[in-house]
Amino acid sequence: MQNGTQLLIGVIATIPWPVRLLFKGIIKCVTLMTLYMSNMWWPPNTVGGLLNKFLFLLLSSLTVFNFLMATFTGAGYLELGWKPKDENDTKFLQYCSVCEGYKAPRSHHCRKCNRCVKKMDHHCPWINNCVGWANHAYFTSFLAFAVIGSIQASIILVGSFYRGIHRQWYLYHGQFQLATVHFGLWSLILCIFSLGLAIGVVIAVGMLLYFQIRAIMRNRTGIEDWILEKANYRREGTSEKFVYPYDLGVKENIFQVLSLTCTPIGDGITWKVRDDCDQYTLTCEQIAQKAEKRARTRVYKIIRPATGSYIPLFSQGFKVCLSPPCTDEPRIKLEVGDTVRVTRWRKHWLFGERESPSSVAINNENTTSKSKSNSISPKRLPRGWFPRRCAVELVQPDDDRGTIQYNEDEEISGSYDQHQESDEHNHVDCQEEKKTK
Structure with missing residues (x-):
């Protein structure tokens, strides 16, 4: 469902x-x-x-x-440049380089509105x-x-x-x-x-x-729903079970949204959670999923040009046109010789980000500088869907996987923090925080 x-x-x-x-x-x-x-x-x-x-x-x-x-x-909308009152809590949150601030729990960046919601x-x-x-x-x-x-x-x-x-x-x-x-x-x-x-x-x-x-x-x-589905999938075959922090029971769940006046409850940043969870349970899970997504990234080389059309009938044929991804995410135009870092796969389509020749240099410069300022955001590279028959997979060293910018989730095009090394570190911090509690 x-x-x-x-x-x-x-x-x-x-x-x-x-x-x-x-x-x-x-x-x-x-x-x-x-x-x-x-x-x-x-x-x-x-x-x-x-x-x-x-x-x-x-x-x-x-x-x-x-x-x-x-x-x-x-x-x-979450205010631009938002960050939690306690600076130590930033390690449990994701950073949005478009809004130049941290994403509060349950907030996501919408590429249509171009704001964190x-x-x-x-x-x-x-x-x-x-x-x-x-x-x-x-x-x-x-x-x-x-x-x-x-x-x-x-x-x-x-x-x-x-x-x-x-x-x-x-x-x-x-x-x-x-x-x-x-x-x-x-x-x-x-x-x-x-x-x-x-x-x-x-x-x-x-x-x-x-x-x-x-x-x-x-x-x-x-x-x-999608985050929870991935959380359960990650734990298949283990005794560990992910507990969704905002499920307070049917009655309380309804009162969290509906009222006679339809006015919103709370401030949209701090939420009531279960006794066995905390405000950052879900965000820590997102960070862990992001780290695994980085490990799944594969590099493809373009061998046939992609027009960027939603219905590439004349260039790709009927099979590709009859099985498009049901999403309004963009289709990207690619030329022969381009390289793309792919994070999602369909039978006839791939989703990824076109790699800039200078992306590795930019990433290395940001990593070695270790700037504490979050106001500098990396240049966003073109990303979207393209026909699978246009590309072949390349063997890529694991050390190069940190140069891609990632979506926040499968539906919403978010922006990744310029500090590429922080995913694994934040994941460890989240796990340690849970153990101390």
């Missing part, structure tokens, strides 16, 4: 903006058609008809209100913003009211369609009070079209709502 969540978000994220604009237009079409048919199906001159119309307008208003609040409130779940293209600490409740409420409103719209449109196509029968048998719906050609087409769209919204948005409710009940974001 975790992979299903990531796949659904990835597919939505790849939808171009004209299609999103069309989707919003479709929602308006469903709303206006539902109101038009409701006036005939259940006229508002009766108490029931008035309540029905009031309920639909209320649901529509709440959907729009929560949509706007989720959009303009935002997820909550508090308790980031994902970047949502519908609200053109991230979903996280400050707007998670608004976003979930938006999904809930949209689904409930679409269910009511589906009922109204089905009832209207049934009465409309049986209007002559009602008139023939003298049931004039039921022959209130009459169709023209375009009203019939729009009614059927709107009904199909309303049912589609119930299914599609209902799936997103399910994933969000499940995440709230577990007190886990989509990114933390």
